[in-house]
Amino acid sequence: MSDADLAIVTRGLTKTFTVARRHEGRFAGFRSLIDPIHDRRTVVDDLTMTVEKGELVALLGPNGAGKSTSIKMLTGVLTPSAGEVFVDGRVPHRDRIANARNIGAVFGQKTQLWWDLPVRQSFAILRDIFDVPQAVYDRQLADFDAILELSDFWDTPVRHLSLGQRVRCEIAGAMLHDPAIVFLDEPTIGMDVVVKEQTRQFLRSQVEERGRTIVLTTHDMTEVARLCERVLLINHGRLMFDGTLDELKAAHGGKPIVNVTFSEPVSALEVPGTKVVSHDGIQAVLAPIGSSTPEDVVRALISRFPVVNIGVVETNLEDVMRDVYLSTLDERNSDERDGDQRAVETSTDRRPA
Amino acid sequence: MTVLQVGTTGTEAPRARRSWRILRIGLLNERAYRVRLVVAPVTLAVQLYLYDRLWTAVFSHTRVAAGLTLRQTLTYSLMALLLARIRWNSRTFNVRDSLSVAVREGTVVYWFLRPISPSRFYMWRQSGDMIYGAFWALLGYIVLLLAHIIAPPRGASGAAVFAASLLLGQMVLYYLGQLVDIAMFWLVSNSAIVRMYYFIQDLLSGVFVPLPFMPALLLACATWLPFSFGINVPLSLYVGRTPIGHAARELALQALWVVTLAVISRLLWSRAGRRVMVQGG
Numbered sequence: 001m002s003d004a005d006l007a008i009v010t011r012g013l014t015k016t017f018t019v020a021r022r023h024e025g026r027f028a029g030f031r032s033l034i035d036p037i038h039d040r041r042t043v044v045d046d047l048t049m050t051v052e053k054g055e056l057v058a059l060l061g062p063n064g065a066g067k068s069t070s071i072k073m074l075t076g077v078l079t080p081s082a083g084e085v086f087v088d089g090r091v092p093h094r095d096r097i098a099n100a101r102n103i104g105a106v107f108g109q110k111t112q113l114w115w116d117l118p119v120r121q122s123f124a125i126l127r128d129i130f131d132v133p134q135a136v137y138d139r140q141l142a143d144f145d146a147i148l149e150l151s152d153f154w155d156t157p158v159r160h161l162s163l164g165q166r167v168r169c170e171i172a173g174a175m176l177h178d179p180a181i182v183f184l185d186e187p188t189i190g191m192d193v194v195v196k197e198q199t200r201q202f203l204r205s206q207v208e209e210r211g212r213t214i215v216l217t218t219h220d221m222t223e224v225a226r227l228c229e230r231v232l233l234i235n236h237g238r239l240m241f242d243g244t245l246d247e248l249k250a251a252h253g254g255k256p257i258v259n260v261t262f263s264e265p266v267s268a269l270e271v272p273g274t275k276v277v278s279h280d281g282i283q284a285v286l287a288p289i290g291s292s293t294p295e296d297v298v299r300a301l302i303s304r305f306p307v308v309n310i311g312v313v314e315t316n317l318e319d320v321m322r323d324v325y326l327s328t329l330d331e332r333n334s335d336e337r338d339g340d341q342r343a344v345e346t347s348t349d350r351r352p353a
Numbered sequence: 354m355t356v357l358q359v360g361t362t363g364t365e366a367p368r369a370r371r372s373w374r375i376l377r378i379g380l381l382n383e384r385a386y387r388v389r390l391v392v393a394p395v396t397l398a399v400q401l402y403l404y405d406r407l408w409t410a411v412f413s414h415t416r417v418a419a420g421l422t423l424r425q426t427l428t429y430s431l432m433a434l435l436l437a438r439i440r441w442n443s444r445t446f447n448v449r450d451s452l453s454v455a456v457r458e459g460t461v462v463y464w465f466l467r468p469i470s471p472s473r474f475y476m477w478r479q480s481g482d483m484i485y486g487a488f489w490a491l492l493g494y495i496v497l498l499l500a501h502i503i504a505p506p507r508g509a510s511g512a513a514v515f516a517a518s519l520l521l522g523q524m525v526l527y528y529l530g531q532l533v534d535i536a537m538f539w540l541v542s543n544s545a546i547v548r549m550y551y552f553i554q555d556l557l558s559g560v561f562v563p564l565p566f567m568p569a570l571l572l573a574c575a576t577w578l579p580f581s582f583g584i585n586v587p588l589s590l591y592v593g594r595t596p597i598g599h600a601a602r603e604l605a606l607q608a609l610w611v612v613t614l615a616v617i618s619r620l621l622w623s624r625a626g627r628r629v630m631v632q633g634g
């Protein structure tokens with residue numbers, strides 16, 4: 001499949017910012033003013049990924065992982081420091097105007113609607129800015145209203161809307177010009193469960209019925225589970241995982257765990273084919289390892305220890321993500337320690353005898 | 354699955370509709386806060402009345418001061434207040450869709466996601482505010498003229514020269530204000546700078562006091578800076594302090610400032626585009 005056939009292609013995409021660091025000690029403010037220290041920070045590091053047309057993909061990662069910066073490069077707002085990026089065959093930062101016609105975006109709580117104007121007036125401004133034909137505009141509004149129920153409040157000034165109402169309007173505003181690709185950066189943050197479900201239904205319909213490609217960043221794992229076929233996991237600006245949620249669970253301890261309570265404290269808790277996750281006298285949590293199943297663990301525990309209560313618990317997706325984030329953090333710290341060690345060794349090698 | 358349809362690339366009619374739509378945003382914002390529609394004429398009327406009383410008192414014992422008669426001074430001073438109203442809304446740094454607030458809150462990201470350059474959007478948005486301000490200024494001008502408080506233009510040629518100078522002067526002030534706004538991309542917060550800038554602009558352009566009344570040092574500063582080309586130059590031509598024979602030179606200098614500031618603005622917009630830093634990732 002060529003780059004033009006894919007919705008999004010990035011190869012070695014990198015973004016480095018230069019940030020000013022404050023001096024320390026006496027006259028720090030003055031010294032920072034006349035001789036600022038500049039550090040280079042790589043926020044997105046060698047990101048290579050593809051998204052097919054009509055896919056709904058979740059871009060996940062902890063805070064500061066580089067998700068938003070990646071989206072800003074994909075939308076053409078930021079220019080990459082290195083690497084290549086193509087959105088529907090275009091280089092977004094070089095062909096910004098054409099790219100803008102083909103994409104829509106919602107950046108969390110940041111509004112693109114006009115605060116003091118009724119929502120429909122904001123929509124009309126966007127219609128004329130994007131030069132949307134009236135027939136397309138009318139059809140879009142009717143479609144959006146059918147699911148998002150915008151007509152209940154679209155004659156209200158934006159400043160008077162609740163968060164849920166406003167974000168629904170933001171999403172509609174981002175799609176008014178019928179973009180092929182939509183970037184949603186934490187769009188459902190702060191919404192109640194009913195509005196979240198309404199928004200999810202809307203996004204699903206836009207992908208299934210209108211063939212849009214949606215790239216969604218979120219920390220809401222229920223949303224990911226309900227919406228996304230594929231997950232791209234970014235941490236420290238690097239792509240750490242690309243696959244389905246099931247594959248992510250399988251790769252990062254997605255097996256169920258066993259909670260057990262004993263009638264009296266157990267000192268040495270050793271069960272073949274298990275890893276003791278936690279153990280506190282009469283209570284313990286165990287995870288099956290290797291080919292062992294939760295049922296094997298239950299049988300082994302009952303046959304060896306005075307069990308009064310036992311249960312198998314499916315691993316929560318939030319827990320999986322926490323483990324993934326922590327494991328990638330550990331890997332990075334380990335890499336940095338290795339790097340520091342290498343630097344020390346190099347420096348020692350160069351020291352004159 | 355339907356075939357996605359995006360807007361046609363800009364022809365003249367859609368561009369005109371787009372510009373018209375952006376021009377109207379300022380007026381619609383004003384309508385949303387209707388009390389402003391009352392506050393604007395009332396505060397203007399109070400200011401005009403106080404300046405009228407002040408200058409009448411100053412001239413109670415003299416016929417000419419700083420080379421101006423009472424009628425010339427009143428005309429200059431009251432019209433300066435009216436001209437300052439043209440860009441009155443642009444100096445408000447808390448308007449939600451202003452460039453400074455957009456940069457501070459991160460919503461400026463959307464300015465770069467539309468099929469119109471941020472600088473062009475800014476121009477139409479500011480032009481709308483200026484047309485709205487010009488409406489109030491024109492209304493005040495007609496009232497003052499009908500009440501014989503200020504002098505009429507000095508013939509048809511005087512009116513034409515004034516109109517051209519006024520237009521160039523507003524362009525100078527527009528570009529200066531734009532430079533202050535673009536500075537937000539580097540400063541992130543500029544409310545103190547905006548306050549300071551508009552104080553200096555009013556001081557050195559002749560809004561507070563007609564420039565001929567300024568001490569020599571301030572007058573020398575004002576002569577070399579662009580601010581006086583915004584208000585002092587057109588009003589000096591209007592009241593006849595600058596002879597009509599010098600109009601060509603004054604207009605040329607104004608045009609030179611417009612071109613210089615436009616080039617600087619263009620450069621800064623292109624650099625600002627590379628500096629879009631939005632909070633949160």
